[in-house]
Amino acid sequence: MIKINNHINKTIVLVIALTMVFSCKNNFEDVKKIGVSENTPIGVAENMNLKYTDSGRVTANLRSPKMLDFSNRDFPFSEFPNTVEMDLFDENNQKSTITADYAIVYDKTGLIDMQGNVVLISSDKDTLFAEQLYYDQNREWLFTNKPVTFKRKTDVLNGKGFDSDVKFSKAQVLEIDGSVTVNE
Template sequence: MRKQITYNILNIVTVITVTMFFSCKDSFKQVQKIGISENEPIGEDYNVNLKYTDSGRVTANLISTKSLDYSNRDFPFNEFVDGVTLHVYDKDNNKSTVTADYAIVYSNTDLIEMQNNVVITTHDDKVLKTDQLFYDKSKEWLFTNEPVSFKTETDIINGNGFDSNSKFTNAEVLEVTGIITLED
């Protein structure tokens, strides 16, 4: 009889243990968030100077005075609140420069949004100016629906919207509102 009681108690303890084990959720991410508001950045960086390399060659240099890290959110991003300058180098080491007063990099979507006084100057002196521009890193594609001014070798083209690959080989101003032809 005593053996039967011990056996029953052991079964009950086993069932309770297994039930507790499977009823617990993986709460590691929730534990990490304790004491951190979802509205606050998880980190702040000052005087950022990041260099991106490929096979030992610098391909880009990002400079900003302040970066906020919101990787603790369900939709993580990094925010450059005091402006950003990005120098991009092609295979021939030609430098193009992107500046903006504000930028946000969305980690999960490979999308970069730049706002306020966005200026791109390519190595061959093409200049794009707008107040908002998106860059899709995975497709290497630039686009906006905001008013733009695009200076080429021969013209300044104004319009509402812009589409181009990152090399500007197929740049297109959408809804052209005016073209100014430059004299030599």
């Protein structure tokens, strides 16, 4: 009788031990995140000067006094809360410059979202004014669906959006709601 009780006790202990071993999981990534809030940046940098390249050619140069790194998020991004200036270069190294009050760079999609007093000056001195402008780094494309004013040579166009390549050879104001031709 004692041998049977001992055998039953050993079996129960073995079952509990095996259950504990197989119920454990590798959650090292979760442990690393303890104490790190997703609402706070994982890093802060000052006086940023980021250069984006494609096949050895500089395609964009982004400068800002401050960058907040949120790469600890499931959808990582970098935030530029205190103004941003970005130069875009076409394949002929012609430079267009964009300034904005604020920007976010989304790492996974390659989109740069610039907001607040956005001014774009092309290499040909065409000028776009908008409250928001996106730059798709992968396609080298600029676009917005917010109201814009676009000055090109002697024309001033107002519309409800903008779409263009970085060379401005395919620039178009969407849903034009006013235009003016200035005689020089």
